């Protein structure tokens with residue numbers, strides 16, 4: 001066993017149940033451990049390394065910026081930050097961007113803006129945010145509070161007030177919550193990631209959106225996991241023909257460097273004023289430069305290719321032995337297996353395929369540019385393991 005595994009166990013806080021593997025290098029969708037064993041990476045750092053490990057275009061962009069300036073405070077302007085914001089606004093219906101460093105922070109910003117919008121427009125008591133049961137929005141005290149899963153709430157009370165939880169697919173139930181509470185916003189994931197890779201129905205999302213628009217309740221989409229090409233569009237909301245008021249994202253945005261973004265639509269673009277929000281590292285030029293190289297490449301042809309790969313995975317796994325169902329969207333895929341998901345993942349690791357879990361499912365989040373033959377090889381292994 002690598003001596004670093006022992007060291008990590010001694011000195012790093014015990015928050016992660018790690019597998020006994022130390023990854024030392026990789027290229028694309030292949031990574032290697034200390035023994036030189038090769039793995040196909042079907043998790044891409046939980047949907048972070050959008051173009052795989054050591055992608056040349058991304059590396060060039062990052063290195064070029066490193067040679068110029070690695071950080072400036074937000075008291076000054078830098079090119080990559082402005083360029084990345086413009087690119088987002090051109091490719092979406094959104095009007096302005098706030099950059100941070102993570103998904104939780106992107107959601108914190110979304111929540112602050114929703115409350116300020118409602119307070120300015122309707123009155124101070126309009127502070128409630130409706131989220132969904134089984135959602136996941138982050139690990140800070142407020143985003144834990146936004147997360148609609150009791151198990152996240154137990155240990156850290158008191159949590160932030162002002163969140164209520166509706167059932168996914170129960171439109172009437174949420175309308176009722178919105179009338180019982182003075183509501184600022186409704187926040188959803190189009191595909192619940194940590195909750196088990198559950199794609200919400202078009203009727204529900206569109207119905208909820210229309211209700212929000214009618215009642216001037218902000219419609220907020222958490223695209224931390226679903227965004228940046230993961231679901232076959234730049235953002236998953238684009239699959240539904242809706243115009244959210246706030247979109248938060250992170251994970252795949254930076255291609256492997258920490259970067260979060262909160263995008264504001266017409267209603268919310270000017271809610272934040274000087275001093276209302278900030279982040280020391282937010283919009284870091286190196287991270288933004290890497291992100292630009294990612295977002296620029298997510299054109300129609302590339303996204304169609306993501307959809308094609310997705311269809312292949314759904315077709316290959318649906319109805320296979322030991323597989324009860326396949327869920328998700330694009331290259332965000334959940335597999336309900338007859339064997340326990342943890343057992344499947346451990347055996348896949350032995351056979352050189354790294355997969356994730358989400359609740360009781362096996363979860364796949366491969367790099368968006370995973371070569372077809374590598375994807376096929378991984379899927380064959382997963383099928384074999386599930387069918388045993």
Ligand SMILES: *Cc1c(COP(=O)(O)O)cnc(C)c1O
Nearest residue numbers: 102103104136137138193224225
């Ligand atoms: C991962 C995730 C978050 C939290 O992101 P961090 O970068 O870990 O703070 C929030 N929302 C969703 C939907 C996520 O998948």
